[in-house]
Amino acid sequence: MDHLVAFRRDVHANPELSFHEFRTTDAIVAALEDAGLSPVRLEDTGAYVDVGAGPIALGLRADIDALPILEETDLPYASTRTGVCHACGHDVHTTVMLGVALTLKRLLDAGRLHGRVRVVFQPAEETMPGGALAVIEQGVLDDVPRILALHCEPRIDAGTIGTRIGAITSASDTIKIELTGRGGHTSRPHLTEDLVFALAEIAVNVPAVLNRRIDVRSAVSVVWGQIHAGSAPNAIPATGYMAGTMRCLDGDAWQDAGKMLDEVVRQVAVPYGVDVKLEHIRGVPPVVNAEAETDLIEDAARSEIGSGAIVLTPQSMGGEDFAWMTNKIPGSMMRLGTRTPGGETYDLHRGDYAPDERAINTGVRVMAAAALRAIAELNAR
The missing domain is CATH 3.30.70.360 (Alpha-Beta Plaits)
Incomplete structure (x- = not known):
């Protein structure tokens, strides 16, 4: 967690807008290479990495871009770029999926990972129609059978997640x-x-x-x-x-x-x-969560954080380009609670948004456990 929090704070302090996430991509690639992995850079910005061997059991996606919004948090690691900040929590998304990749690599090194997972660090979610289309056009999902993602949710506490079968965004x-x-x-x-x-x-x-x-x-x-x-x-x-x-x-x-x-x-x-x-x-289009992939998240969450930490999330009127991925292959997006218990409720796309960093631990545990379950399901066929 210390390593991941430091990584998140560095990304947070150096936010980059859509398709200009050069430093962010470099930081992701460097962290993966330092762990002995072999990430592949996408054509402009962004990257993906495979952990393990054999057929891909699951894809995991994080978005890496920031917003053209002035940060108003006064945190010691606040944005150093005037008028640009991670007001939607993509720095958290990126850090969680980096943490999953590093966790799976440790399991692989210990001889405990018996399959392959692809982790995608996607650029330009905040543009229309979104960087997810560029990922798809480059063939990154062609051999991925199913995919999961997460999105920060400032209205539920850190340590909890929200799920929903069917459309979760508009x-x-x-x-x-x-x-x-x-x-x-x-x-x-x-x-x-x-x-x-x-x-x-x-x-x-x-x-x-x-x-x-x-x-x-x-x-x-x-x-x-x-x-x-x-x-x-x-x-x-x-x-x-x-x-x-x-x-x-x-x-x-x-x-x-x-x-x-x-x-x-x-x-x-x-x-x-x-x-x-x-x-x-x-x-x-809307992100439509498939039942099997939502069950995969919930089963993983029950084993890691307990059934009481799973809540039904309402459908959002916000747009999300992960929809292009769930249009191509079955997938599901979970909501990651980022509110400090008993603390202030923020909103996304606001300059004062300050997620509780303990949410990173929850996200890594649930998504890594989901990856292991997806591998086990594939191996059992």
């Missing part, structure tokens, strides 16, 4: 809309295109229409994060911009809503005579 897209008109005086909106009013109508009515045309149980959620237009109170601007996200709990409904979005936006805007430019950036 689909997530980005929507960008630009409106143009002639502009004019606010006293004569009938002589021009009332662009600000059109923006307001789109902001309110596009989510409302989608919620009426898509099964409500799929929970299509369109939320705007940006609306910009105008510079004077008595002038109707000639251009305006808005952007937001569309999230959905169901993969099929996500496809339907995506096909419908352009039509709905233009129908809402057409009465106001504005020109519409829509950019719909497809993101990721």
Whole structure:
């Protein structure tokens, strides 16, 4: 644990954005090579390593990138890069999977590892559609039969994990809309295109229409994060911009809503005579946890931390590119509790997020035990 905590703090102090994780990749590779392993670098950033011999029984995935957020923790190992920090806990994910690789190597050296596990350190989870696609395109999962991952969960205590069969995250897209008109005086909106009013109508009515045309149980959620237009109170601007996200709990409904979005936006805007430019950036589908792989995690957790430390986690409206991997092969993502018992509840993607480092021990124990069980299952066939 001392070695892993020191590694995590070094990565935390030196965060890197998506597809720029050069130092992080170097640190991972160096730690694996120091243990006598032979990691393989991916084309840009990231790496993977096989531990053991024979057919691969299990893949394990960690994401390694940081976010463009200013850290606000005042920790002695806080980010040294202004405006970049590990506000989503990827430094913990990376450290846990490094710890699993090192643990499995120790078992291999002791003659107690009778199979092979592949540990993948994936770049660029925080981009759309995500670095997982680059991993898949490079063939890293071609001979991997099943895969597990974890994600920090600041709402449950360190020492516990959360699991769920079925969708655990939502689909997530980005929507960008630009409106143009002639502009004019606010006293004569009938002589021009009332662009600000059109923006307001789109902001309110596009989510409302989608919620009426898509099964409500799929929970299509369109939320705007940006609306910009105008510079004077008595002038109707000639251009305006808005952007937001569309999230959905169901993969099929996500496809339907995506096909419908352009039509709905233009129908809402057409009465106001504005020109519409829509950019719909497809993101990721939901992560769907397979039953057998979720059972694998839970059985490992029961043996390592006890059944009382396993909780049912709710489905998140957040997006996660591990979904591309679970679309390709069966897999499951667990939630790793990072809240200090009795301490403050943080949130992800906030500059003050400070996970309890004791969670690293829990993550390593559960994931290493799951790997051993996957090997035993494969050998028993």
